[in-house]
Amino acid sequence: MQPSFSKESSHSQCAPPLWMDRLLERFCASHLLEEVQGDLHERYWLRVRKKGIRYANRLYFQEVVSYLRPSVIRRKKTLQTLTTDMLQNYLTIAFRNLWRRKAFTFLNVFGLAIGIATALLIMLYVQHEFSYDRFNEKADQIVRVVFNANTHGEHIAESHVMPPTARVLKSDYPEVLDATRLRSGGSPLVSYKENTFKINGFAFADSNFFQVFTLPFLQGNPRTALLEPNSTVITKELAKRYFGTEDPIGKMLVFKELNATCKITGVIETIPTNSHFHFDLFVSMSSLPEAKSDSWMSSEFYTYLVLPKGYDYKKLESKLNYTVDKYMSPQMQVAMGMSTKEFRQKGNSIGLFLQPLTDIHLHSNFLYDLSPAGNIQYIYIFSAIAIFMVLIACINFMNLSTAGAANRAREVGMRKVLGSVKSELIGQFLLESILLTLFALGIAIGLVYLALPVFNQLAGRELSLQFIETPWLLPGLLLFGILVGTIAGSYPAFFLSSFKPIQVLKGKLLTDRESIGLRSGLVVFQFCVSISLMIGTTIVYQQLSYIQNKALGYEKDQVLIMRETWRLAKNEDVFYQKLLQDSRVSNASISGYVPAGNSYNNNFFVTGEDNPNKMVKTLRYGVDYRYLATMGMKIVQGRNFSEQFATDSTAIILNETAARSFGWNNHAIGHTLTNSDNDGKKTAYHVIGIVKDFHFRSLHERISPLVMVLGQNRGTMLVKVKTQDVSDLVSSLKQQWTALGVEAPFEYSFLDTDFEAVYQAEQQIGQIVGIFSGLTIFVACLGLFGLAMFMAEQRKKEIGIRKVVGASVSDIVTLFAKDFLKLVALANLIAWPLVYYAMSLWLNDFAYHINIAWWVFAFCGISAILIALFTVSSQAIKAAHVNPVKTLRSE
Known part of the structure; x- marks a missing residue:
């Protein structure tokens, strides 16, 4: 009698050859494999029962081969097109979810708004700093000639050079297309008729100055305005201030200290604030006798060269030692008793160098610069703060989304059961994230408008959000918002869409445990940044205090x-x-x-x-x-x-x-x-x-x-x-x-007061970084508060049981706080060596500076722990005071 066996026994005793299954798995599309292979296996077991294994194997092989055709081999899954109805459904659900979870929405929107607003403020500042002198049409072709020398360890770096430098370089080097000069004239008294006024920004300029620099003329001819001696060009602002509605062209100005009368030959637009020089009045260089000097032993002229487009200025710079030896050396021999070559042979250096026009503001450390220079290091610091602030806000979103995953798990399970694929779910969650971020962006723009006056006062700038004058700004902000939303929502979207329908519909959320490690790492990162900024700000203030109180060798008071x-x-x-x-x-x-x-x-x-x-x-x-x-x-x-x-x-x-x-x-x-x-x-x-x-x-x-x-x-x-x-x-x-x-x-x-002004840049940076570090701590604590709130919600039954068996409020608080405090302590250990290295580099820029004290790290670290403890405890205490009868009623 033929043995009979159940389906389960056939599954265990009889199976198709393994190599046939692997062949099918290799070529069949993954989304079809389960269905195709299941059908083939069912037929295989029936054939084994009726006619034996050999017969079943032969037909199984034929069927496997029959599936190796283009319609099955690695065929991509047909995705359902996103229709208007589906998009409307996604938006409706997104708004419902955001409204239903008000605390979650508030924490995320508020955190993102602060992070984005901070980034926008810094972006405006950085963009302004990098924009210096770029309004000139030839900005990428213009270089400034500077003087550099070292003698017995003493460094001389000056931004102006000798009178004949421009003329000599233009005549000796064909790559110099044009050369022009400026010489600052101080603040002279100028008279017109019965009125005398003081000009705060005045310079002598060569006749071709306005052909090199882009300063639009409202009246007059830029080619001829400074051609004649005693001719002058004034700005629109100066013309309006002193001449009102009168036409200034042809008016005569009397320069009393210079014993000269100059004729106004042109009116230009007010020089932009992002220029490295700011003058209200230019007088023709031919009015100045020293401009014709051949002396190479005095330097009072700012000299600019125009080079061909794409030309590497270093090539010309490498030839300038020849110019110095040819023209300066004979005069140096007379004045100092040695030639330039002999001067170098004694271990000294002397020469002319070139500096691109667009580098002057951020990369200058020269005496006699025409305006206070910026500092590229501070640009890097601000940029890092902006990136970290946005990342911290995004991390808050990720942590709160994954921590609250249980609230969305059944929704994901039902959608998958009803046919939603992973990509559609990812799209839905990313859409929610982007919507929330764009809402936060709108609030952030409002915050920027409110904060700009204060920020301008701190930074000493005149920044503004000009949507009309800057057409790319609004599209750029929208793209920025979409990018931030995508970054913030990417991990939650992939995390939530990966839930298994069977598990989540049974109430099992095993994958949530896998996200705990990532959430902990993100919290550590947030507090690492916050603690670093706290320590850095403290050290900046200590150094500024040291400067203000250091014995200077003279009495600066009174x-x-x-x-x-x-x-x-x-x-x-x-x-x-x-x-x-x-x-x-x-x-x-x-x-x-x-x-x-x-x-x-x-x-x-x-x-x-x-x-x-x-x-x-x-x-x-x-x-x-x-x-x-x-x-x-x-x-x-x-x-x-x-x-x-x-x-x-x-x-x-x-x-x-x-x-x-x-x-x-x-x-x-x-x-x-x-x-x-x-x-x-x-x-x-x-x-x-x-x-x-x-x-x-x-x-x-x-x-x-x-x-x-x-x-x-x-x-x-x-x-x-x-x-x-x-x-x-x-x-x-x-x-x-x-x-x-x-x-x-x-x-x-x-x-x-003048002494304090010398360190104005450091004081401004200290104040701004201090404010940003406070905001960073605040945003990080918003995320920590949200996490604690979710943890309290998820563990409310555990808390109820612990209270029933005798746990006190302090026990509950300790239970909640210890895990978070461990993360903050770890953030301290990571931040301390990093910030020590960074602040040591900053302090080394001062010849006289403080020594970094250990207590600064301890103070800031303990402060961060206490802030975190206060943030978490508020939710823990609230959870501990809930009546356990309410939380255990369903058990």
Whole structure:
């Protein structure tokens, strides 16, 4: 009798040859395999039961081969086209889900809005910084010629060069298509008819200047406007301010200090704010006698070259040493007793270099720059903050979406049962994410409009969102919103669409456990960034405090500075003597040099008597007899200048660094230093004193050799004030200034304020980074709050059981908090070495800086832990106070 067996026994005892199944699996489309292979197996078992295995194997092979045809082999699954009805359904469900889960929606929208708003603000700032000088049509062709030298470790880097540089480079090198020059003219008094006004931005410019730079003319001809001597071009703003509705063309302006009368030949648009120079008035270079000079030993001219499109400026730069040796060397031989080649052979360097126009704002570190330079490092810092803020907001969305997956699991299961494929579900969840992000984008734009005035004040910029003037801005923001939405929704979309229908409809969500590790990693990343910004901000503030409180070698408090006192002319000494007699003044001095702000110093090359071959580059201060006493500077050797010594006209005082440079640490008094002028005339100075080192430049730079000589530079009065009623003193001085008939306005400042202005960029960065770090912590805590809220919801029955068996509120809080606090502690361990390295690099940019203290890391780390604990505990305490009867009612 033929044995009978059940289907289950046939499955276990009889099966098609394995190689046939593998052949089918290899060629059959994956979405058809289960159905095709199941049917073939059913028929196989029936044949085995009726006619045996050999017969079944033969027919099974024939059927497998019959399926190896184009309609089956790797055929792609036909996707259902997204119809209008389906899209409408997706949108309806998306809005219902967002409305139903209000807390989830609020946390995500608010977090994304803050992250996107921060990124937009930073994007506006970064775009503005990179836009400098790019409004010029030839921006990519223009380079600036700069001067660089090193002598015995002292570095000279100047943004202006010698008068004949432009003419020589254009004539000697065919690749120089054009060359033009600027020379800053200060702030002259200009008269028109009965009115006198002060021009704050004035420069001499070559006749071809407006052919090189794109400054649109409203009136006049750019080719001829500066062709004739004593011709001038003014900006639209200046014309409106001083001429109103009158036509300014042809009007005559009297420059009193220059003893010249100039004719207005053109009016240009106001120079954009993103330009490295800002002048309201240009005078023809042919009006300036020094412009025709052939001297290579003085440098006061900003020189720009136009090169061919696509030309590598480094090729021309490599040839400039030849120019220096050919033209500068003979004059240097006369003035300094050595040629440029001999100068280099002594281990020094000297030469001309080229700087692309578009690099000037962010990559300049030169003396005499026409405007304060930006800092590319701060651009990198801001850009990183923007990226991290958006990522943190996206991470919040990912974490909250995956943590709340249980709320969407049955929906996913039902959709799959009813025929939805994975790609459709991914599309649905991405659509929800993008909709939410676009909503957050709208809120973010509103926040940006509200924050821009404050941000502009902090950053010292004039940024704005100009949708009309910038047509690409709105489409760009929409694309940005879609990109952020796609990034934020990508992982939740793939995660939710991967649920197995059978498992989720049975209430089993095993895959949720697999996402816990990723969520934990994302929380660690969020707090790693937040802690890094907290520590970095603290160190920035510590360094700024160190700068403001460091002993500078002089007294910066209660020092009033009156600039441009040379306008008093012969009355300067009269004004000065009255000042000394004022009981509210303890001392006063006349000098051209202030150890803060923009009073640049003259380079002064001197040689010592005991080593005439060693030339030392120093900085020269021209001072009077009262300068050291007024500034509170200390003489450590020798004496101060004195009216009792007629020989002090050739006396010199060194700072300690200069004395060390000559090897005269403790015995400098009586030594002689020699200086040669451009014509080779030598002047010997005898050392009478050593002044204690003081900081006369930014603390970014080390104190360099400095010498003080008597007189030579005037124009600024420094007043040591001893009254508390400073405003009354200022008012009195202003009245005296006006009574002496000076047409220029009375201008003053205080040394401590000028000193702070030197570090304005660092202060601005510190404030902005501080605000952004606070926002980063806040957004990260929003995500942590949402996670804690979801965890409390998911574990409410567990909490109820624990309360029934005797757990206290503190036990529940500890249960919740410990896992999160472990993540924050891990974030600390990761952030500390990274931020230590980054802040060490930043501090190394200062010659004088703090040492990073260990307690900063501990303080910020503990602060982050406490913030996280407070955020999580609020939800844990709320969950712990729920009556367990409510949570266990269904059990």
